Amino acid sequence: MTMINRREFTFLVGGLGLAGLSPALFRSAAIAQGSAKVVIVGGGAGGATVARIVKAQAPQLDVTIVETQPIYTTCFNSNHYFGGFRTFASLQHTYEGLRKLGIKVVTDTAFDVDAVKKIVALAGGTTLAYDRLVLSPGIAFKWEAIEGYSPRAAEVMPHAWKAGEQTLLLMRQLEAMDDGGVVVMAVPDNPYRCPPGPYERACMIAHFLKTRKPKSKLVVLDAKRTFSKQGAFEEAFAKYYDGIIDLNLTNEIDDFRVVGVDPATMEVVTASGTRHKAAVANIIPPQKAGDIAHVAGCADGDWCPIDPASFASTEVADVYVLGDSAIANQMPKSAFSANSQGKAVAADILANLAGAERYPARYRNTCWSLLAADDSIKIGASYKPENKDGQAFLEASGGFVSQRSESAQVRKQNYEESLAWYHAIILDAFNDDTAMVHKG
Numbered sequence: 246m247t248m249i250n251r252r253e254f255t256f257l258v259g260g261l262g263l264a265g266l267s268p269a270l271f272r273s274a275a276i277a278q279g280s281a282k283v284v285i286v287g288g289g290a291g292g293a294t295v296a297r298i299v300k301a302q303a304p305q306l307d308v309t310i311v312e313t314q315p316i317y318t319t320c321f322n323s324n325h326y327f328g329g330f331r332t333f334a335s336l337q338h339t340y341e342g343l344r345k346l347g348i349k350v351v352t353d354t355a356f357d358v359d360a361v362k363k364i365v366a367l368a369g370g371t372t373l374a375y376d377r378l379v380l381s382p383g384i385a386f387k388w389e390a391i392e393g394y395s396p397r398a399a400e401v402m403p404h405a406w407k408a409g410e411q412t413l414l415l416m417r418q419l420e421a422m423d424d425g426g427v428v429v430m431a432v433p434d435n436p437y438r439c440p441p442g443p444y445e446r447a448c449m450i451a452h453f454l455k456t457r458k459p460k461s462k463l464v465v466l467d468a469k470r471t472f473s474k475q476g477a478f479e480e481a482f483a484k485y486y487d488g489i490i491d492l493n494l495t496n497e498i499d500d501f502r503v504v505g506v507d508p509a510t511m512e513v514v515t516a517s518g519t520r521h522k523a524a525v526a527n528i529i530p531p532q533k534a535g536d537i538a539h540v541a542g543c544a545d546g547d548w549c550p551i552d553p554a555s556f557a558s559t560e561v562a563d564v565y566v567l568g569d570s571a572i573a574n575q576m577p578k579s580a581f582s583a584n585s586q587g588k589a590v591a592a593d594i595l596a597n598l599a600g601a602e603r604y605p606a607r608y609r610n611t612c613w614s615l616l617a618a619d620d621s622i623k624i625g626a627s628y629k630p631e632n633k634d635g636q637a638f639l640e641a642s643g644g645f646v647s648q649r650s651e652s653a654q655v656r657k658q659n660y661e662e663s664l665a666w667y668h669a670i671i672l673d674a675f676n677d678d679t680a681m682v683h684k685g
């Protein structure tokens with residue numbers, strides 16, 4: 246097991262969002278507001294982080310998470326499961342750590358927000374009043390973008406882009422497939438959750454095929470021309486999975502965007518009109534902000550505009566939107582980003598309730614992708630709020646990305662770092678120290 250010290254922990258979870266807030270301010274937030282109510286919809290990477298920090302820093306505040314699932318299954322590192330590098334159980338985390346801090350965790354679905362009365366309505370029939378509302382509901386799928394695709398069709402052709410049952414279903418299908426079968430993966434255009442995720446998944450599925458079903462192939466149908474960490478990924482496809490991964494990027498001649506599926510015949514249709522017959526079809530559809538963000542009036546089009554200094558909604562007062570649902574410019578939709586944004590949201594809520602100023606937030610992101618055993622690549626940058634011509638945005642700096650031909654030692658170190666980060670974010674967001682830093 247890899248142990249991480251306090252400095253590494255802070256580095257790995259990008260602990261910059263709280264800069265400029267003193268413990269005295271946290272105390273005054275609680276004292277000034279007594280039991281002010283903070284309601285958080287979505288207990289994932291973003292929402293759990295906000296809840297954990299607000300409650301830890303100002304215990305008198307009344308903090309409630311509304312979360313549909315009783316157990317959170319991380320999408321992050323879920324690709325490792327397909328490659329046999331992690332168990333499914335190791336991706337699952339309860340809310341007990343947060344409950345221990347005094348956070349109320351309500352297992353229910355928020356279906357409406359009255360921003361005037363400041364009330365959230367739950368599917369179970371109850372309502373929750375709030376002083377500050379945080380929405381971190383992740384993504385919703387644009388089912389209509391692919392003809393024939395629907396929640397029902399996803400039971401035959403899984404997306405596995407929200408982890409849980411879908412992840413298990415895709416794995417079961419891979420296990421059951423005959424050797425020699427063709428797996429077809431549909432990849433959407435930007436923006437979507439986890440830009441390098443589909444290519445890490447391609448590696449992990451190809452690793453499964455290479456080791457378990459060597460006559461099989463993976464056909465990737467991609468709506469894009471270029472993608473995250475492309476050089477290093479393409480090198481890995483050739484080095485480890487030559488003859489297994491057939492990558493089809495959209496180009497001047499062929500539009501490989503998937504526009505239709507037929508679950509009855511297991512066919513996948515591209516914009517150029519090609520029909521691909523699949524033994525297993527992994528359809529990752531185009532995405533938008535989680536439904537509740539739209540219902541709350543926070544979206545402008547598919548995603549939610551925010552003030553980059555705090556992730557406060559620009560559309561609805563006293564509401565924050567973070568994580569995948571937010572428009573964060575170049576900051577990718579990742580768990581690392583959502584966790585980093587969560588710190589800024591927590592700091593802003595605390596300062597706001599105390600009527601205090603705080604320094605602008607700083608954000609960070611790193612995304613690791615596993616290519617094969619002990620071979621991981623990464624991409625990342627820091628971000629800060631900027632303003633140009635009256636337009637607020639997040640500016641990236643200090644970017645880095647893995648290159649081709651790096652040493653095995655560097656790649657192994659990346660892998661160790663990714664495991665340590667997983668442990669760190671689960672502890673930071675869920676107050677859960679059980680995410681062991683090992684492969685199982």
Ligand SMILES: Cc1cc2nc3c(=O)[nH]c(=O)nc-3n(C[C@H](O)[C@H](O)[C@H](O)COP(=O)(O)OP(=O)(O)OC[C@H]3O[C@@H](n4cnc5c(N)ncnc54)[C@H](O)[C@@H]3O)c2cc1C
Pocket residue numbers: 286287288289290291292311312313314317319320321322323324353354355356381382383384405406407438439442446535536537567568569570578579580581582583611612613
């Ligand atoms: C295959 C894959 C691999 C990935 N790998 C990485 C990686 O290596 N590193 C990384 O940083 N990121 C990775 N990601 C991305 C990461 O999972 C997301 O960006 C991150 O989880 C976003 O956090 P969030 O809080 O916005 O949403 P989520 O973590 O999805 O949390 C949203 C929560 O809200 C709940 N919810 C939604 N609507 C409601 C409602 N109305 N009422 C109650 N609850 C609701 C959902 O049940 C969910 O639990 C990966 C994603 C995928 C799909």
